[in-house]
Amino acid sequence: MEAEWALGDSLRMLTRFTDAMPRYERGLELAKEQKDTNSERVCESGLGTCLRFLTRYEESLPHAERALALAKERKEANREMEAEWALGDSLRMLTRFTDAMPRYERGLELAKEQKATFDERVCESGLGTCLRFLTRYEESLPHYERALALAKERKEANREMEAEWALGDSLHADPL
Numbered sequence: 001m002e003a004e005w006a007l008g009d010s011l012r013m014l015t016r017f018t019d020a021m022p023r024y025e026r027g028l029e030l031a032k033e034q035k036d037t038n039s040e041r042v043c044e045s046g047l048g049t050c051l052r053f054l055t056r057y058e059e060s061l062p063h064a065e066r067a068l069a070l071a072k073e074r075k076e077a078n079r080e081m082e083a084e085w086a087l088g089d090s091l092r093m094l095t096r097f098t099d100a101m102p103r104y105e106r107g108l109e110l111a112k113e114q115k116a117t118f119d120e121r122v123c124e125s126g127l128g129t130c131l132r133f134l135t136r137y138e139e140s141l142p143h144y145e146r147a148l149a150l151a152k153e154r155k156e157a158n159r160e161m162e163a164e165w166a167l168g169d170s171l172h173a174d175p176l
Helices: 002-013 017-033 037-053 057-073 077-093 097-114 117-133 137-153 157-173
Strands: none
Touching: 002 017, 002 037, 017 037, 037 057, 037 077, 057 077, 077 097, 077 117, 097 117, 117 137, 117 157, 137 157
16 A cells, blocks of 8 residues: 555656556555555545646545545644645635635644745745735735745745746736
């Protein structure tokens, strides 16, 4: 079972999402048979991630929700944090901005507790994007500013560029 999801993880990291999915699916079957909730969470999360990268957002939701439930059940705050923002990402891509925001907010809360700056940046950016698409430009600014600061701190040039663009877009779009 672990070999299945480990292979799935490796294939996913190589961006071979369609190849990774059967590994996670088989790992999930075995995990459920053996009542191994850790492996089950890993497989659900992996399937959700693959589906998200394949832009199959609606299909990714049940996997992200199950990964979140298992992380909470197992009291794994770091995995809960990741599952929250992953679920937020799928909801945001489905333009369900008001549903995505609480996911990013909870992920952000957990990221700050754990001093996980990568995850904090993801959540800040996600919140900013939701607010911007809801035309709440002024409210989006502090989230983008924090995402930008974190991207600079982490030396993530591509994410810094995205935050700069989004910040400029929010400033430009606000009809004062």
